[in-house]
Amino acid sequence: MTKIEPFSERIYVTRPVFPTIEEVTEKLRDIWAAKWITNNGPQHTMLERELEKFLKVPCLSLFNNGTIALMVACQSLRLSGDVITTPFTFAATPHVLSWNNITPIFCDVDDETMNIDANKIESMITPSTTAILAVHVFGTPCDVEKIQEVANRYGLKVIYDAAHAFGVEIDGQGIGNFGDCSMFSFHATKLYHTVEGGALVQKSKIVKDRIDLLKNFGIKNEEEVVMPGINGKLDEIRAAIGRIMLGYVEGERLKRINLHKIYNEEFAEVEGIRVMPTCAENIKLNYQYYVVRIDEKIFGRSRDYVYDELKNYNVYARKYFHPLCSEFTCYRQLNSANPNNLPVANVIGQQVLSLPMYGDLTEDDVRKICAIIKSFGR
Numbered sequence: 542m543t544k545i546e547p548f549s550e551r552i553y554v555t556r557p558v559f560p561t562i563e564e565v566t567e568k569l570r571d572i573w574a575a576k577w578i579t580n581n582g583p584q585h586t587m588l589e590r591e592l593e594k595f596l597k598v599p600c601l602s603l604f605n606n607g608t609i610a611l612m613v614a615c616q617s618l619r620l621s622g623d624v625i626t627t628p629f630t631f632a633a634t635p636h637v638l639s640w641n642n643i644t645p646i647f648c649d650v651d652d653e654t655m656n657i658d659a660n661k662i663e664s665m666i667t668p669s670t671t672a673i674l675a676v677h678v679f680g681t682p683c684d685v686e687k688i689q690e691v692a693n694r695y696g697l698k699v700i701y702d703a704a705h706a707f708g709v710e711i712d713g714q715g716i717g718n719f720g721d722c723s724m725f726s727f728h729a730t731k732l733y734h735t736v737e738g739g740a741l742v743q744k745s746k747i748v749k750d751r752i753d754l755l756k757n758f759g760i761k762n763e764e765e766v767v768m769p770g771i772n773g774k775l776d777e778i779r780a781a782i783g784r785i786m787l788g789y790v791e792g793e794r795l796k797r798i799n800l801h802k803i804y805n806e807e808f809a810e811v812e813g814i815r816v817m818p819t820c821a822e823n824i825k826l827n828y829q830y831y832v833v834r835i836d837e838k839i840f841g842r843s844r845d846y847v848y849d850e851l852k853n854y855n856v857y858a859r860k861y862f863h864p865l866c867s868e869f870t871c872y873r874q875l876n877s878a879n880p881n882n883l884p885v886a887n888v889i890g891q892q893v894l895s896l897p898m899y900g901d902l903t904e905d906d907v908r909k910i911c912a913i914i915k916s917f918g919r
């Protein structure tokens with residue numbers, strides 16, 4: 542077999558999409574002319590309306606990042622006590638619960654979608670449970686029907702962490718229409734971004750007014766501060782960049798669909814490498830990430846071996862999401878964090894690897910990454 546040469550430059554797991562400098566300069570001129578740089582300016586207002594249209598959702602509030610948005614979601618729904626969530630997510634998901642003085646209760650995940658296992662939620666509900674905080678991990682939708690059915694039966698709120706799910710749709714409906722509230726992250730590493738940023742989406746104008754107060758210190762007017770709010774505001778510069786980036790989403794998504802196909806083709810015959818789940822035809826995915834699961838017993842090499850060895854070829858994959866949130870020192874003492882309660886999540890946490898995925902990656906780059914990984918197998 543011919544030796545595979547390392548990439549000449551580092552290949553990271555993702556690379557932010559950049560607008561042209563000319564487009565940004567033009568928008569900056571508008572902001573300078575308006576002399577309005579933050580606090581609900583014209584760019585902010587226009588972006589809220591444009592995103593509502595793009596995401597097919599009724600009410601959207603912009604935020605300076607997804608984490609603060611999720612913090613405010615908990616406040617706006619007045620959650621307390623315990624909230625059932627997934628251990629297979631980014632640290633921000635359980636952390637926002639802790640910051641709201643709420644205990645995260647970890648529920649195991651589904652082996653196929655890697656999302657919270659909707660069939661296991663009911664057994665975790667106690668009189669202290671006030672809500673379910675589910676994550677559409679890697680953009681694959683949760684079982685929204687089953688989750689809502691359980692929530693309705695027990696009078697629980699449902700929040701979706703849709704940080705990965707920008708533009709995902711079920712039956713032509715924006716993913717943000719499910720549950721009581723959804724959070725999107727517009728961090729630079731996401732398919733759509735505002736450099737840093739985020740949004741909360743829900744159905745009612747009255748709730749939007751409350752969310753908008755909460756993200757601006759609770760200030761109603763010059764004379765009244767009506768609740769203990771926080772600073773969650775998105776400034777005009779990032780809102781303007783967000784308006785430009787809306788024009789890039791579909792092009793980037795199409796490039797990633799093509800790269801997904803190549804990865805899937807290359808791994809189709811490889812025993813021990815499991816590719817991302819395929820979704821039903823009524824689901825529109827965003828193809829933001831490409832994640833595989835490596836079964837050491839079948840592939841012959843562990844996920845950690847592949848991750849380490851790839852670096853010798855200048856490929857920097859990421860172990861999303863390892864460690865599980867239930868393994869963090871701040872959560873592992875919880876009863877629900879016991880690995881016996883989370884058998885599926887614990888296996889997935891040892892197997893997952895996020896491979897490079899961004900529009901500027903070439904088809905040849907993807908084929909070479911796959912050839913390198915295949916060369917590790919025994």
Ligand SMILES: Cc1ncc(COP(=O)(O)O)c(C=O)c1O
Pocket residue numbers: 606607608609630631633634676702704705725726727728738739
């Ligand atoms: C699942 C998930 N939830 C929440 C967040 C936090 O979003 P932000 O970085 O915009 O605060 C992220 C990542 O960035 C994420 O991946």
